[in-house]
Amino acid sequence: MDIDLEFYSPVHQINNELFDKKGLQVFIKRDDLIHPVISGNKWRKLKYLLKKARAEGKTHLVTFGGAYSNHLLATAAAAAKFGFKSTGIVRGEPVNNDILFLCRLHGMNLLFTDRESYRDKPALFKKYFGDTPEGFFIDEGGASTEGAKGCSELIDELAETYDHIFCACGTGTTAAGIINGIQSHGLSTQFHAVPVFKNGGFIKGEIDKFLLSPADYELHTSYHFGGYGKTEERLIEFTKQFVASTGILIEPVYTGKMLFALYDLAAKDHFKPGSRILAIHSGGIWGLLGMKDKFKLKS
């Protein structure tokens, strides 16, 4: 079976008083609509990895993640769809949760490993799959040159140009791909990366690893809300407000933080009036399942 997914990722405008007042046109690219489970940037990152696995005759995808990893779930679903076996090596004590349930439902085999051995992923791959010809190593989060290549295609899809593009960053692969796309199209778009980790400055090195040529971009490191998977009341409030006023589902782990940054910077006059800004909705809404308690919504 050919490894391709026909998908729909439209650009929608977001209208509100803030953007009107500041004279901004803000849009969101709906990568969350790419696939219900292989959503957003995860399909873009997996596409060329899966093609490579197929070309090399590999039949078993082996990858890594935390217990709430969108990447594990996307890999499980992509493996099921394109006829691969899959194993997820999960950081930490054996647990079960909604995400891991969905991984297993798609046929993924899960192996739990302590945090210490999790650090050396190639060693774990070797330990479990070193003696077999079928295993195909996919790094945590799909971080790879192939992943960046897939993400750069997002820029090929744009029918219009933007002054600014915003994206949330985990491994930085998606950001690097988008920057490569901006450069290869010769666009003057300013790219903005919003790391979701504490001390996100290190992400510059990660992004730069996958750049085809050096590039300037803005890194907004103060929107982590305490770190990966951490939230604060004002982020939860923002997420609720956004969903309830746009009908676009987002989660507070990635897209919520990125949009919070965009709104905050708009309020602080970071953008010239008349600017056109594109936010990337990178998907991952299953992550909401692990955060229901944080929302304190009445049942």
Ligand SMILES: *Cc1c(COP(=O)(O)O)cnc(C)c1O
């Ligand atoms: C995984 C993920 C990201 C991070 O992408 P990187 O390429 O690792 O930086 C961003 N948004 C969502 C919704 C994700 O699931």
